[in-house]
Amino acid sequence: MASVYRALDDETRRLVLDELSARDGQTLFEICSVLAVRHGLSLTRQAISQHLGVLEAAGLVVTERRGRTKLHFFDPAPLAEIARRWPTDSPRNPP
Template sequence: MAEDVFKALADPTRRHILDELVERDGQTLFEICARLMNKHGLGLSRQAISQHLAVLESAGLVHSRREGRCKFHDLDTEPLELIATRWLRPDAPESTP
């Protein structure tokens, strides 16, 4: 639902996770934790990131696939198009005036 997408994007940490996944798809939970620590200086617990990933996944922005004891996460930008086009006026010209 669109509601979930907006709520998922409302948190800065979740947007940083999307920033990481758009750079490299198929990261595990621990990889994301490490990269948020190093690149963004976020000192969050593993469970916090896990909960954020659950929110992103229920919003359809992230899909996960399990292989053995590892779980890889992939970005899906399709739900973003809904929210980008929601308030576009019919008479609106192209974005570069």
């Protein structure tokens, strides 16, 4: 679980997850392009690839190869596990 928190601690990685949650199954080129166009980030492909590696190690991104193309998918399961850890069904202001 600590790797999930570390992965989410970076603004660029959160933007990558935002973009993958909006449109899953993107290539590295597509992710780099959307980050540059929508968010004004001019990072190298290598830098984005390293961010994707951190997200993948945390279980937040899974990849699939289709021929020579590597697609990236958002996996919300680690976030759901965090949410299950602290249930929110109790009252906010007990009497």
